[in-house]
Amino acid sequence: MAGRGNGLGLDADVVVVGAGPAGAAAAIACARSGLRVALLERSRLPRERPGETLHPGVEAPLRELGVLERVLAAGLPRHRGVWVTWDDEPRLVAYGADDSGPWQGFQALRAPFDALLVQRAQELGAAVHERCRALEPVLLDGRVAGVQTSDGMLRSRYVIDAAGAGHWLARRLGVELDRRSPALIARYGYATGSCPERDDAPAIVADAAGWTWTARVGDGVYGWTRLALSQPRGGDAVAPAELGALVPAGRARSADVSWRAMRQAAGPGWVAAGDAAVVLDPASSHGVLRGLMTGRHAGRLVQAVLAGGDERRLSASYGSFVAHWFEHDVRALEELYGRLPEPPAWLALSSRPAARSSAARRSPAAPTSRRRHGHPRHQSARRQGPRGR
């Protein structure tokens, strides 16, 4: 792989690690501006991921990235809101509406959805390296200047970490994570069959220990996610009663969804996007939207720096954008969990930015807001509609 240099000894202008929504969006943004892009993915594509409920806000970045028509043509199920059973009776919390009608989310199986994005990046000239694992960043004069991969070294002017929740680059550069929750382990799984009451919209139902999410994710396929808020190792990995009559598809799985963000999301020669930069539990349900938006912004940052822009200023501005979004969603989750009949005891700590870090000690509890709000999906729909308003 290495050694196909361009005369400057470089294999690409930018190496993007990870071919999820964040990496594909970054690759599209860079390739479209004429940069030579290498997109690395450790798995064989297309690969499965959880996260099938897409907020209506994805329409704007999908359009801008040039894939909205293809996503619409795929005929994915749409929904106008989420059935929420929290501190009250079940109610459909709509995403919102504007002059052209109600905003609608998508239900998308992630393998074909993510593949549409990767395909677009390829069409624009990005070189996709499947089953190629990023091992270590290459460092040169205090900058990230490439990636040592399982297939050899790739030298580049920039590296975008979009490798997801394992925080590939943060770990290797020693960038601290700002942690705002204790360990939160989500259980999730799938079942096939028929569950008509779940066909119009996903549902989230709270109980004394946490919440359960169910959704139709494809034809005859339903997904569930369970988050026990006060059990560090996660709660039971059992499909909810609603899907009890269906046939389990594979075994239940687990994911670390603790709230965390990189304290610095960009630096000399590098930028992090998507889950690599920020992870929140799926009740916030912005993971794919955040991946698309931060991936696109990361691509623009690289383009601007390589065109002669001020790297420090552009990196700081990108970092503020990521941090602002993180703070917003942390607040929304705090308010949501604050309305549980028995809010988790750790909740009061999470509202203090300095309360937790990878190396930090615990701080004394601070009071949290108990204002009444809708579900975070609803709040975000107000903040940014599907047409980017």
Ligand SMILES: Cc1cc2nc3c(=O)[nH]c(=O)nc-3n(C[C@H](O)[C@H](O)[C@H](O)COP(=O)(O)OP(=O)(O)OC[C@H]3O[C@@H](n4cnc5c(N)ncnc54)[C@H](O)[C@@H]3O)c2cc1C
């Ligand atoms: C149970 C659960 C339910 C969720 N539900 C929702 C939901 O309903 N809606 C929603 O919007 N979000 C949801 N999310 C969040 C969503 O899954 C993520 O936020 C989203 O996938 C992030 O996209 P990404 O591109 O940053 O990372 P990913 O989609 O994780 O992609 C990262 C890619 O990098 C690759 N990679 C990793 N390490 C390396 C390496 N060293 N070298 C090369 N490649 C590497 C991985 O194989 C992967 O393909 C959910 C998450 C969980 C755990």
